[in-house]
């Protein structure tokens with residue numbers, strides 16, 4: 349094509365398109381979601397509004413990002429090199445919608461061992477992280493207008509996905525653990541009295557994001573029973589399950605139900621690296637096959653799947669996860685003790701038993717004011733309102749502090765900085 353042709357066509361295209369507001373053309377599923385700036389989203393993701401800070405030595409308690417020094421770079425590099433040396437051609441070709449079969453088998457063996465159940469590769473479909481799994485489950489089972497139950501508070505990323513599927517979201521208070529399943533049942537009964545049926549319940553039972561809470565076995569058993577009786581699918585998000593500090597959490601909802609009515613979503617993000625973008629759906633065969641029907645993206649990366657098969661299959665992941673548990677336990681201890689020492693009158697919280705988050709209630713000031721004053725002190729963290737459907741209308745007092753990314757030395761300085769932030773805003 350000549351240069352003149354290009355510029356003529358470009359001029360025609362510009363004449364018709366210039367000035368068109370693309371947001372007027374959005375699908376309904378995109379239009380219900382808040383706008384996002386591609387330049388500002390950066391590398392942290394998009395779901396959390398971080399307080400911006402100009403501080404010379406900022407401390408990042410914002411996102412659920414793994415400890416940067418723990419990333420197993422050498423192990424992953426060796427595995428990728430080995431793939432190139434041995435099976436480069438299939439690794440660089442499409443790999444199919446379910447993912448590399450050997451990786452599915454390795455994950456099945458590992459999850460079977462961790463959860464104490466029998467699983468085969470057929471129970472797994474590999475996805476782009478846990479969030480890709482959540483999206484694929486929603487694509488497969490949710491119609492616009494379907495009702496989904498979520499915990500209150502809940503992980504904001506999953507809420508975006510569910511809302512993006514034009515579903516009605518009903519929140520059930522997480523609150524005190526013992527009565528959670530009863531609250532779910534009351535909600536279902538109330539809805540059914542109005543002629544409504546919930547299709548799906550989304551839960552993070554272990555080291556919850558944002559609350560840090562872990563569901564007891566009794567509640568798991570009751571929840572499985574309630575959801576089965578009302579025929580509500582459970583989507584069980586296992587993002588933080590393996591990252592307990594001392595003892596593993598109780599058996600998964602999937603194990604309690606032997607997989608009946610439970611779709612589990614897992615990920616290598618928090619136990620290896622978020623940049624891999626490799627996760628999975630674990631479910632009974634008909635569910636996995638149904639998810640396969642609606643997968644349009646040609647599957648995940650065969651190169652990464654093969655490398656992960658070598659890395660995870662070699663057993664190297666087990667000591668790595670053990671090491672992570674120690675790192676996060678020490679980080680949690682450091683954060684808890686600095687907050688107790690410096691902020692006792694201003695912050696109320698329970699210590700998590702694992703995972704990345706400490707959920708704290710601010711006393712005498714709103715979370716938003718504390719977040720803004722915290723930014724002046726170089727602290728970046730999320731106000732709790734991010735984790736509710738109705739945002740500020742629902743919660744103005746909590747903050748979520750991620751303990752995973754900051755160094756131990758930085759964490760030790762969080763208490764004094766928080767204290768100064770509170771002193772700026774408490775009268």
Ligand SMILES: Cc1ncc(COP(=O)(O)O)c(C=O)c1O
Nearest residue numbers: 412477478479503557587615617
């Ligand atoms: C509870 C929960 N689920 C899922 C995800 C998504 O993680 P990924 O898609 O990286 O596996 C996150 C990330 O923060 C999370 O906190």
